[in-house]
Amino acid sequence: MCADTTEAVDYKDTLNLPKTDFPMRAGLPAREPGWLARWEKIGVYDRLREKAGRQPFTLHDGPPYANGHLHIGHALNKTIKDMIVRSHQMMGFDARYIPGWDCHGLPIEWKIEEEYRKKGKSKDDVPINEFRGECRAFADKWVDIQREEFKRLGVTGNWADPYLTMDFHAERVIAEEFMKFLMNGTLYQGSKPVMWSPIEQTALAEAEVEYHDKESSTVWVKFDVVGGGELEGAKVVIWTTTPWTMPSNKAVVFGKDIAYGLYEVTGRPEECWARIGDRYILADNLAPDVLGRARLDETMYRRLRDVTADDLAGVKVKHPLAGAEGASGEWDDLRDFRAADFVTDDEGTGFVHCAPSHGMEEYELYRDLGMLQEVITYNVMDDGSFRPDLPFFGGKYILSRKGGEGDANKAVIDKLVEVGGLLARGKIKHSYPHSWRSKAPVIYRNTPQWFVAIDKPMQVGDDEFTIRDRALREIDRVNWTPRSGRNRLYSMMEARPDWVLSRQRAWGVPLTCFVKKGTLPTDADYLLRNAEVNRRIVEAFEAEGADCWYEEGAKERFLGNVVSPDDYEQVMDILDVWFDSGSTHAFTLRDRADGTEDGIADVYMEGTDQHRGWFHSSLLQSVGTTGHAPYRNVVTHGFTLDEKGMKMSKSLGNIIAPQQIIDQYGADILRLWVAQTDYTADQRIGQEILKGVSDSYRRLRNTMRYMLGALSDFSEADRVAQADMPELERWVLHRVAELDRQVRDGYAAFDFQGVFQAVFTFATVDLSAFYFDIRKDALYCDGNTLRRRAARTVLDILFHRLTTWLAPVLVFTMEEVWLERFPGDESSVHLVDMPETPEAWLDADLAAKWAKVRQARRVVTAALEVQRVEKVIGASLEAAPVVYVADADQRAALEAVSFEDVCITSDITVTGDAAPSDAFRMPEVDGVAVAFAKAEGAKCARCWKVLPDVGTHGHPGVCKRCDEAVSESA
Incomplete structure (x- = not known):
């Protein structure tokens, strides 16, 4: 007999509705610090190290400078590193991460000098170790600040014991590594043009230079021809964008394969420096442009004849300032004149003015000719001023004290005009090297510096090689992500000059060596190479730090009873900070208990600018001391731009600080932005982009909340074996197995964008929009059926996969999800691994069938x-x-x-x-x-299906399935 359905019955309490306190609103900015405190309290990083039998995996941290708050590039960098470390840990490795800081060098020294300048104080008036102490304190303060800022991003690591280049042991090892070059014969002192910062008064490496547009004065200068038969009295014209180098000119060179002509001026306009009857030797391709610059149109000159290489072979030229009144004979010697391979007729005049003290090509030309002594000048001082006794120009500055245009160029141009040496002048805007710290232009300047010869054969153990050849070999033994990184570093290594190690500064590790008085750098005994002296130095550095090098009586302390201290001079330059950071593998990977057995890192990961920076210097340093690269994988990321693709800068007002994002959205949103972007290229970030990231986050959070609700009372008694499951559940397990492989391969290849997109698509399309949508009815309305138990089993499997797959990215949210289901003082998703997924779950035929169904x-x-x-x-x-x-x-x-x-x-x-x-x-x-x-039919009052049998069962207004479920729950 049918039940009476005239009175509506509320079956809500008989439904298996989801139960969870997991909030849809995350509140990340307020809640994330609590999880950080919890991880620190339970010691997550240390507990992971206690897991025995795991293969070590080490990411070696490229050290940031300890000199200011973090910017968005820092956040990108450290988040990628963290995702590498966490994902490998959860894939079964012992993934170690020792954060580090670069504490020496100009960035920090410059900050202290700025503070001095505000007080009207000079560092030269302060004892050097007092100054170094202030640098150390400054760095120490910023290490502490940056450490907390990095931790706030959710970055895991050995924060309690980071590496610092200013630690005494680190300073000892840096000196020790330098001494290896001293002892193997590749260290030498040479005098050659290097990039020099007049503002910072030190040599700079290529990695310390960035290129910006600069407007420069450009001049066309006349050199009178002496000798050369019919060419006597003609004028060779050169073009330069650095008029300040003219007082250091020692030669003019031409191209032996360039077509030259002799051009005579036949007419002239007013206000023109050319004179009727003047004859100019110019490259034919460039003559119209040069004469046009002199305001001569084609009716005002004629080409007299060809000028061949043979014609030029007998020529000498006079400096335009030769014989000038008051010059004291400074420029009276005839200039050298010869062919050179680097001269072209692409721009200029077809002739190149040579100041070998300020140009590498000219330096190398005269070095190879054995004529350096004849052509090297020392006209420019450390501060970029001309030597005081240089006629006309003494004391003039190439740059102002603030880095702008000085008075040297104008003084040189004015004097050339006065003596009739100028044919034309103008302005040019071009890309020009600037110091990346002071942002001021740099110059090329010949100074005595210490170099490592990278083409000189050396020996490590029984292995003989040159640093360049071995570095090129090692580059091809490394896995590069992206592959273009290999090509970039390889081409740099092929073309790079010898490594300039010395800097004329105070805050750093000194070049721990001594030179013999009365000898030349080319003499065999110029450098003291003594194992006992080296031992004394490194032991003192270990105990006292590098400051002991500067203490009174240091030379006697290190040399006494070994050699006579009076016979030697102590080198006071400091090492290039890139040598410091390039040596970090030695005192971090090699020397620490949590380092690596072979001193090689599994991964180095930094920005693409580090191909000329840390990747480069680390490779040079490691190859020179061990014969191999310090890394197996090198991963690089691009730069961070605003939403319009513009570089972030204070002047544009488009800077977004990490803390600003964290305060507004939470660190997990910033981390999700990193995971969603192709970090190998330049990335964009801004409010609209972050809103899109937040939307993706909400969709994922909703997926996790759904699972938590459906699993609220799941137990092992509910578990169903895969073989007993309905097809739909077995299809989900097939997708899990497919995705598990994709996730692991993606994490192993550092492809976080690929991993996240795959998991996100699975969670939102395969699960939320398909599987969850279908099984919601069974989960809510079924009784204790196989179908419902199978669905909950699958949800449990999905829960463990999704939380661990996503934990390296969403470190806070997945912890929240995990603790919602598995609360406890010692519980953490970051203490578990990604579950192993059976290959047997893969079922290609079933997947093909369900593709047709979908x-x-x-x-x-x-x-x-x-x-x-x-x-x-x-x-x-x-x-x-x-x-x-x-x-x-x-x-x-x-x-x-x-x-x-x-x-x-x-x-x-x-x-x-x-x-x-x-x-x-x-x-x-x-x-x-x-x-x-x-x-x-009628609508079931419980499941809302419209079926013919509704109302024909024991409970009013329900279908057969619901009638059984209600009876079961009674």
């Missing part, structure tokens, strides 16, 4: 959406469509599953009949059409 489902749901929009139905459960399927295999696939459940309808008919012309179709899905029909 394809047909798309047509059905689109057809029903049309009816919903037109208000024919309010929900898909009111429908019972007819699905016309032309393909027999696809039709069989639909008939083999509960296709009405898949489509969330109350009933469905699948047929191979021809579809009516008005049936709904989708152009991209061939052979499937849908005819709409309403479901017949």
Whole structure:
């Protein structure tokens, strides 16, 4: 007998509704610090190190400078590193990360000098170790500040014991590594043009230079020809963008394969420095441009004849200042004149003025000719001023004290005009090297510096090689991400000059060597190479730090009873800070208990600018001391730009600080931005981009919340074996197995964007929009059925995979998700590994079948959406469509599953009949059409399906399935 259905019954309490306190609103900015404190309290990083039997995996940290708050590039860099470390740990490695800081060098020294300048104080008036102490304190302060800022990003690591280049042991090892070059014969002192910062008064390496546009004065200067037969009295014209180098000119060179002509001035306008009858030797390709610069049109000159290389062979030239009144004979010697390979007729005049003290090509030319002594000048002082006794120009500055244009160029140009040496002048805007710290232009200046010869054969153990050859070999033994990094570093290493090690500063590790008085750098005994002296130095550095080098009596302390201290001079230059950071592998990877057995890191990861910086110097240093690279993988990221693709700068007002994002959104949103971007290229960030990231986050959070609610009372008694599961659950496990492989391969290849996109698509498309949508009915309305237990088993499997797959990215949120289900004082998702996923879950045939099912489902749901929009139905459960399927295999696939459940309808008919012309179709899905029909029967008061049997069972107003579920729960 049917139950009475006249009175509505509320079956809400009989449903298996999701239960969770997990909030949809994350509140990350306020809640993240609590998780940080919790991890520190339970010692997550240290507990991970206690896991025995794991293969070590070490990412060696490229040290940031300890001299200011973090910028967005720091956040990108450290987050990528953290994702590398965490993902490898959760894949079963012992993933170690020792944060480090670069504490020496000009960035910090410059800050202390700025403070001095504000007080009207000079560092030269302060005892050097007092100054160094202030630098050390400054660095120490910023290490502490930056450490907390890095930790706030959720970065895991040995924060309690980082490496610092200013630690005594580090300073000892840096000196020790330098001494290896001293002892193997590759260290030498030479005098050659190097990039010099007049503002900072030190040599700079290429890695310390950045290029910006600069407007420079440019001049066309006349050199009178002496000798050369018919060319006597003619003028060779040179062009230069550095007029200040003219007082140091020692030669003019030409190209032996360039076509030259002799040009005579036949007319002239007013205000022109050319004179009628003047004859100029110029490259034919450039003559019209040069004469045009002199305001001569084509009617005012004529070409007299060819000028051959043989004609030029007998020529000497006079400096335009030769014989000038008051010059004291400074420029009276005839200038050298010869062919050189580097001269072209692409721009200029076809002749190049040579000041070998200020140009590397000219220096190398005269070095190879054995004529350096004749052409090297010392006209420019450390501060960029001309030597005081230089006629006309003594004391003039190339740059102002603030880095702008000095008075030297104007003084030189004015004097050339006065003596009739100028043909033309102008301005040019070009890319020019600037110091990346002071932002001021640099110059090339010949100074005595200490170098490592990279083409000199040396020996490490029984192995003999040159640093360049071995470095090139090692580059091809390293895995580069992206691959272009290999090509960049390889080309740099092929072309680079000898390594300049010395800097004329105070805050750093000194070049711990001594030179013999009365000898020349080329003499065999110029450098003291003594193992006992080296031992004394490194032992003192270990105990007292590098400051002991500067203490009174240091020379006697280190040399006494070994050699006579009076016979030697102590070198007071400091090492290039890139040598410091390039040596970090020695005292971090090699010397620490949590380092590596072979002193080689699994990964170095920095910005692409480090191909000329840390990657470069580390390779040079390691090859020179060990014979191999210090890394197996090198990963590089691009630069961070604003939303319009502009470089961030204070002047543009487009800087976004990491703390600003954390305060507004939380660190997990910043981390998710990193995971969503292709970090190997330049990345953009801004408010609109972050809103999009937040939307992705919310969708993921909703997925996790759904699972938590459905698993609220799941126990092992509910678990179902894979073989007993319905097809839909087995299809999900197939996707899990596919994705597990993709996630692990992606993390191993440092492809975080690929990993996240794969997991995100799976979570939002395969799960939320498909599997969860279908199984919501069974989870809510079924009793203790196999279908419901199988679905919850799959949800449990998904929970463990998604939380661990995403934990390296969303470190805070996945911890929150994990603790919601597994609370406890010692519980943490970061203490577990990604679960192993059985290969047996893979089922290609099942996946192919369900691909056909999903394809047909798309047509059905689109057809029903049309009816919903037109208000024919309010929900898909009111429908019972007819699905016309032309393909027999696809039709069989639909008939083999509960296709009405898949489509969330109350009933469905699948047929191979021809579809009516008005049936709904989708152009991209061939052979499937849908005819709409309403479901017949009454609406179940519990599950809302429209079925014919509703109201015919023991409980009023429900279908058979719900009647059984209600009875079971009673």
